[in-house]
Amino acid sequence: MATKLPSQRSLADSFGINRSTIISAIDELIADGLLETKVGSGTFVSNNTWNVLVASKQTDWKNYVRNGLHEPNLQTIQDINRYEADTTMIRLGTGELSPTLLPVKKIEQTMHSTAFDAHSLGYSDPKGDKRLRQSISDHLKEKGVTVSPSSLMVVSGGLQALQLIAVGLLQKGSLILHESPSYINSVHPFQSAGMHLTGLSKQSRETIPRQIKRINGKQKASLFYTVPTFNNPTNYTWTKEERLDLLSLCKKEQVPIIEDDVYGDLWFEKEPPPPLKSFDVDGLVLHIGSMSKTLSPGLRIGWIAGPMPVIERLADIKMQMDYGSSALSQQLVATWLSQGDYSKHLDWLRRELIARRDFTLALLNQYFEGIANWHIPQGGFYIWLELCKPIVNPTLFKLAIKEHLLINPGYIYEPNNHTHLRLSYSYASEEQLTYGIRTLSKIIRRLI
Amino acid sequence: MATKLPSQRSLADSFGINRSTIISAIDELIADGLLETKVGSGTFVSNNTWNVLVASKQTDWKNYVRNGLHEPNLQTIQDINRYEADTTMIRLGTGELSPTLLPVKKIEQTMHSTAFDAHSLGYSDPKGDKRLRQSISDHLKEKGVTVSPSSLMVVSGGLQALQLIAVGLLQKGSLILHESPSYINSVHPFQSAGMHLTGLSKQSRETIPRQIKRINGKQKASLFYTVPTFNNPTNYTWTKEERLDLLSLCKKEQVPIIEDDVYGDLWFEKEPPPPLKSFDVDGLVLHIGSMSKTLSPGLRIGWIAGPMPVIERLADIKMQMDYGSSALSQQLVATWLSQGDYSKHLDWLRRELIARRDFTLALLNQYFEGIANWHIPQGGFYIWLELCKPIVNPTLFKLAIKEHLLINPGYIYEPNNHTHLRLSYSYASEEQLTYGIRTLSKIIRRLI
Incomplete structure (x- = not known):
């Protein structure tokens, strides 16, 4: 009845990948109910898999997922959450301290003596x-x-x-x-x-x-x-x-x-x-x-x-x-x-953020002159960049992604806002900011 | 207009309590908007206090609290949560490991070396x-x-x-x-x-x-x-x-x-x-x-x-x-x-819980013979004690509280269940279990 899978070794060979990858893939499919193992006989495609169930109107988790009370995150937010896990992305809008701004060693010391x-x-x-x-x-x-x-x-x-x-x-x-x-x-x-x-x-x-x-x-x-x-x-x-x-x-x-x-x-x-x-x-x-x-x-x-x-x-x-x-x-x-560790840390953090703000403002002066307006932040993480044309839309988001730039478009904070970006100087490194802001300005100039 | 409070010192004197207690009481009332301080003039009863607002149909937090979407905890659960903070209470139903069963030192060691x-x-x-x-x-x-x-x-x-x-x-x-x-x-x-x-x-x-x-x-x-x-x-x-x-x-x-x-x-x-x-x-x-x-x-x-x-x-x-x-x-x-720390800890914890279970069963044999039935737990924390009469009601709960015993009555797990108590051998000490189970049996025998 049930389709039997080739052996792990032959699967690994035919896909040209590591056998441990095959094992985790199979484990996952078993966990999701798509495959099952019979001791001594191998791995089989389950007859009543979750997907089959959905199709045959049996346990329909998809329906549960779709109809739950709580709204899902906006698609763009879900995309941002997902791309943030991709370490090749330059995060120009992330509202978070850069790993280098986290007092990791001091926190560790405190934990070690608590x-x-x-x-x-x-x-x-x-x-x-x-x-x-x-x-x-x-x-x-x-x-x-x-x-x-x-x-x-x-x-x-x-x-x-x-x-x-x-x-x-x-x-x-x-x-x-x-x-x-x-x-x-x-x-x-x-x-x-x-x-x-x-x-x-x-x-x-x-x-x-x-x-x-x-x-x-x-x-x-x-x-x-x-x-x-x-x-x-x-x-x-x-x-x-x-x-x-x-x-x-x-x-x-x-x-x-x-x-x-x-x-x-x-x-x-x-x-x-x-x-x-x-x-x-x-x-x-x-x-x-x-x-x-x-x-x-x-x-x-x-x-x-x-x-x-x-x-x-x-x-x-x-x-x-x-x-x-x-x-x-x-x-x-x-x-x-x-x-008093917190207030000492704040003193240091403020200086670091000022330096990052100034660095970012200099880049904006260099690359966004004439195509955008901005203010000089007196604190916090963000520059609310106002472009001269309403081009902030999912196309811009995707073009940026292609260049490995993750941006926070205005429309996630205000429906129909297609002129603003939330830039953050708190997260990306100086190298990333330089490359990122330069590249972003090129994309935007092309669209304008 | 506003009523002025006596000085902190004279309040402390007239109540016969510490001045620091007066200060925290005043701080709290200021925080809640009931009092206000005017620099150089002292502390005053606020004109438009939160309570007054409620009465005068202005900002009516009480209404917010009453009408929020999420149901409040059952009154008995709220009472239990509150009495649990009272260290004079003997907690006979608490579904929680006793402080002595928490591997505090081992956790600390791990934190110190992480x-x-x-x-x-x-x-x-x-x-x-x-x-x-x-x-x-x-x-x-x-x-x-x-x-x-x-x-x-x-x-x-x-x-x-x-x-x-x-x-x-x-x-x-x-x-x-x-x-x-x-x-x-x-x-x-x-x-x-x-x-x-x-x-x-x-x-x-x-x-x-x-x-x-x-x-x-x-x-x-x-x-x-x-x-x-x-x-x-x-x-x-x-x-x-x-x-x-x-x-x-x-x-x-x-x-x-x-x-x-x-x-x-x-x-x-x-x-x-x-x-x-x-x-x-x-x-x-x-x-x-x-x-x-x-x-x-x-x-x-x-x-x-x-x-x-x-x-x-x-x-x-x-x-x-x-x-x-x-x-x-x-x-x-x-x-x-x-x-492997977790599985080693479980080995130890199981032995401790078995000893606590046996200790508790011996107490039940001694004090609840003839007025209740119970099973012998093969794991977990609980004995679902079945009394021979339906006397498990808020009165029993309150009588127990008077004797500093906190119990988990059956009706919080099953509406209209007035015959069961959830006893736990995981939390109270041997001394507390001995005193608690003996005293509880007296209260129950009186009611039966």
Whole structure:
């Protein structure tokens, strides 16, 4: 009945590849139910394989995959995620510290001298490790934000914070307002939970507060999401006056604010205005912070600070989602914050990022003069490059891929934005930036 | 206008408590927006506090908390979570290794000798660290499960696996079948995503496969969830024949299976039958494993193994939820699995758990003779204690709390179950077990 496969040796010979490759390929196909092994008789094509099942309307995982509740990532984001694993790619838009900017040796030293105890290796307190929460509270105080350890919770990065807020505090059909373009368009915590997003343009004549007021007058908005400092992707930083205006309007309009402050520590020459949360005497702001953009994304440590009943609700949801964040990571971050390693690291990191920014700006001056506009970043990772023609589309993305350049096109942050690219000076090396920006300018000049 | 608070010193005096306590209390109330400080003038009660806002229908976080999509934990579960933080409690039902059973020193040694590199501290591959996935694949092979590293993904514990499956593969209104009683009733990954659960009783005359067939004939079931080995809470282990019957029926009925195998490594005198996944040539089974019950819950490392397209969908969702699991934890587990530390630890752990089981059974013989029935666990953590009268209700829970005993009542695993308790011999010390089981028997005898 079942088709028998040739021996591993003869398969290896006929494809001209290593026998171990054949073995892993067969293992994989067995794991997926496409092949089966009969002891002493060899490997056979399964009769009722997964693929056959799909065709014959039996166990139809494909249907499950297609119809699941959560939206898949945008195709371009999925492509970016996939190409990022390809080490031959030059990543011109990656919102991540270069491996050379991660304090690997210092982290290793800390891990090598950290004492663990049984308490910290058990299931965590719902809000996270107490020592870590104390050190986050102290860290926030330095930025003007007064939050007691019991009014904040540890999360596995900023994205999980949004996920928890989406499913913990909002109803289906809720209206979320945000700046446009926005990072929130490139991820789906709110959309997948059935919320609607409306982007407010910073470029329009109306200021953001006025737009919030106008929209909220028609349909009650559930919250306003903002990255007010070194915005992703625009790098815009709200002035103190803009922050106070926003708070006062949102208070009047009863629209709570999610302040995503994951880039706030990465200022260059001068400190940005204090976080929105520092001016918040009404418990209107949920403040999100993270170690991913400053220390290491692999740690998966961030936090949410806000009114205690809100934090307790979110902590209860987190317990239901993943029972807390890694104890090892929590210990490490607590040590880095409380012993001053983090702030020393930031001093060094700022200097490195300034050098990378300047290097990148020089390249832009050389290769993008006349075909694009840009600003001079005062912190963070990004240059929001505005091209003179609307050519930022999937074709440009694919042309860049052909030249081994991975770019973050504007349309993943703002539907219909075909003029912008998010450039990042945080990830690629100087050599890669030089080759990448030169080559990208050639591709773009050709299209223009 | 605003009420001014007395000075910190006079507050400390009048309450007879430490001034630092006053300071943290004030900090907390400021953080929640109830108080505010005016430099040079002291601390004031905020005019528009969060509480006032609630009353005056302004920013109504309470409403947000009440109406969020995700269901809160059952009240009893929330109580259990809270009381677990109280160190004076004797935890008779906790499904967790005692601090004395965590290999803290060995974990510390591994962390002290682990070399980290920049790659592993960056954002993770969507499916998780490659070395870890290879070592999980090797580990599963020893249990008879052939899954290639690309057909499995790392998750932050078994509960996150269920969460990903719920939002990644299922539609609102999907019907989930499960054994009853079941752990799945004590958590809400499926319910919060809008799925319906139907419990199938092992005790009824019909076997589970026949019940699946009957129900599936009326309404298509989306999947069957099972903990087939050392079940939580019943400790039941499916025989090999039962496993094969289940697989063959589920294949015929096109009902995929979630095999939650987080206790499978904790067998005592003899190995349990191989996992369902080991018999699965049709890609019908998603297999969930975890380090939380065997090595340390604080690591937050588990996995899902299944057909590659399903795993890729789930990995994409995980990237949207938390961008991967902790790099530190992934490194540690990869080392423990690949260097044999994990299997050595299991040998030791099994002996310890056997001693704890025997100690607990002796106590039950002494104190529960005549008022309850129980089985002899062959692995795992639990004794599913059946009382002779239906007195397991919130009153019993509260009476136990008064005596500083924390119990896991049957009704959190099966609505309307008022005869069972989940006892665990994995957590409490011998002294605590002795005092706890004796005291509990007194309370129960009084109620009977």
